[in-house]
Amino acid sequence: MSLWIVVALAVLNGVTGDPDVTVSPEADTADMLAHPNSVPEYAEEEAEIFGQEEQLLDVEAEEDVMATGELNPNHYPAQRAAKVVQHYLNTRYGSPFRLFGLHRVHSGNAEDVADSGRMYQLEISAQEIISNTTEKCSAEVLFPRGERQGSAQVQASCEELLKSNITAPEEALYQQYKNNQSLLSAQNLPDSHGHIEPDMRPFWHLGIVASSVVMLNESTENTLYNMAQVANITQLATENDQLKFDSHILLHEMVSQEIIHWKLLFTWSPPEGVKVLQMEQLRHCHDCETPLNTS
Numbered sequence: 308m309s310l311w312i313v314v315a316l317a318v319l320n321g322v323t324g325d326p327d328v329t330v331s332p333e334a335d336t337a338d339m340l341a342h343p344n345s346v347p348e349y350a351e352e353e354a355e356i357f358g359q360e361e362q363l364l365d366v367e368a369e370e371d372v373m374a375t376g377e378l379n380p381n382h383y384p385a386q387r388a389a390k391v392v393q394h395y396l397n398t399r400y401g402s403p404f405r406l407f408g409l410h411r412v413h414s415g416n417a418e419d420v421a422d423s424g425r426m427y428q429l430e431i432s433a434q435e436i437i438s439n440t441t442e443k444c445s446a447e448v449l450f451p452r453g454e455r456q457g458s459a460q461v462q463a464s465c466e467e468l469l470k471s472n473i474t475a476p477e478e479a480l481y482q483q484y485k486n487n488q489s490l491l492s493a494q495n496l497p498d499s500h501g502h503i504e505p506d507m508r509p510f511w512h513l514g515i516v517a518s519s520v521v522m523l524n525e526s527t528e529n530t531l532y533n534m535a536q537v538a539n540i541t542q543l544a545t546e547n548d549q550l551k552f553d554s555h556i557l558l559h560e561m562v563s564q565e566i567i568h569w570k571l572l573f574t575w576s577p578p579e580g581v582k583v584l585q586m587e588q589l590r591h592c593h594d595c596e597t598p599l600n601t602s
């Protein structure tokens with residue numbers, strides 16, 4: 308188990324135990340930095356992703372009644388819906404060299420839509436993490452209800468974020484692993500110190516993009532998913548010009564505070580992007596049960 312997940316959980320436990328307490332991101336970071344042994348070595352972009360988790364601690368704990376009308380941008384309903392937009396952007400436009408994070412929620416509104424569910428209208432700032440560009444986006448998230456069970460439906464417009472030209476690094480990565488005699492195999496991205504070897508970083512990013520397909524599909528109004536770790540990723544023989552990967556990934560569902568294991572089979576190529584072929588939640592993961600209460 309990554310130490311940094313344990314740290315995040317410990318911090319969360321402290322916060323959600325008392326609904327009146329809100330913790331600012333700064334205070335949290337300072338608190339974590341006060342424990343040198345538990346501070347992982349984040350690469351900048353990973354720190355950005357992790358930073359969002361801390362930001363999301365600024366919430367109220369109990370919400371039995373779904374908020375309707377204008378939402379507090381810092382509270383769970385708006386943050387959860389905005390997180391789904393992040394997963395959507397990664398699903399649509401993510402790459403080993405392009406990843407989206409949620410920078411801020413500016414405003415949000417939620418309404419019941421007769422028979423079909425609840426519609427969130429959001430103004431957010433999304434961040435393209437690798438080029439470190441931030442842009443305002445307008446988004447709508449519909450969580451289906453009743454008869455129309457299914458995944459959230461998302462629309463978002465923020466075209467500026469797609470301007471970075473990642474053709475060259477994508478093509479180089481593709482050629483390197485398409486033509487290599489030995490197939491890639493990697494574990495623990497990031498490792499227990501939060502570290503990722505530079506040449507493995509594209510595969511952490513690929514894992515995030517593939518996981519976004521799961522997180523988008525699994526998200527409801529009551530969830531908040533983050534990618535925690537690529538436990539392992541194994542390259543399979545290339546088929547139809549697609550690099551193919553078998554992976555075991557850990558998601559962090561922050562409302563239930565569960566670490567959820569998924570097995571994903573996916574492909575990637577620059578023109579086709581990431582396509583998840585199979586996804587399976589591992590419910591009885593005996594080998595990979597990790598003690599979370601050892602901190």
Ligand SMILES: *[C@@H]1O[C@H](CO)[C@@H](O)[C@H](O)[C@H]1NC(C)=O
Binds near residue numbers: 351439
């Ligand atoms: C990203 O950009 C912002 C402002 O544009 C800057 O303050 C910040 O330091 C940058 N972050 C990184 C990791 O370069």
Ligand SMILES: *[C@@H]1O[C@H](CO)[C@@H](O)[C@H](O)[C@H]1NC(C)=O
Binds near residue numbers: 475
């Ligand atoms: C991106 O860069 C490649 C060369 O690396 C160039 O051929 C291509 O036209 C560029 N695409 C855009 C949209 O600028």
Ligand SMILES: *[C@@H]1O[C@H](CO)[C@@H](O)[C@H](O)[C@H]1NC(C)=O
Binds near residue numbers: 488
């Ligand atoms: C082939 O893959 C191995 C292991 O992933 C890596 O160390 C090596 O640099 C790769 N070779 C080329 C030519 O990319």
Ligand SMILES: *[C@@H]1O[C@H](CO)[C@@H](O)[C@H](O)[C@H]1NC(C)=O
Binds near residue numbers: 457458524525586
């Ligand atoms: C998405 O989730 C639904 C359940 O909400 C499930 O039935 C469906 O198979 C999932 N999609 C994929 C591609 O697994």
Ligand SMILES: *[C@@H]1O[C@H](CO)[C@@H](O)[C@H](O)[C@H]1NC(C)=O
Binds near residue numbers: 538539555594595
């Ligand atoms: C991948 O990681 C999981 C979780 O740590 C572990 O249970 C599984 O055996 C690993 N698989 C391989 C092929 O290394």
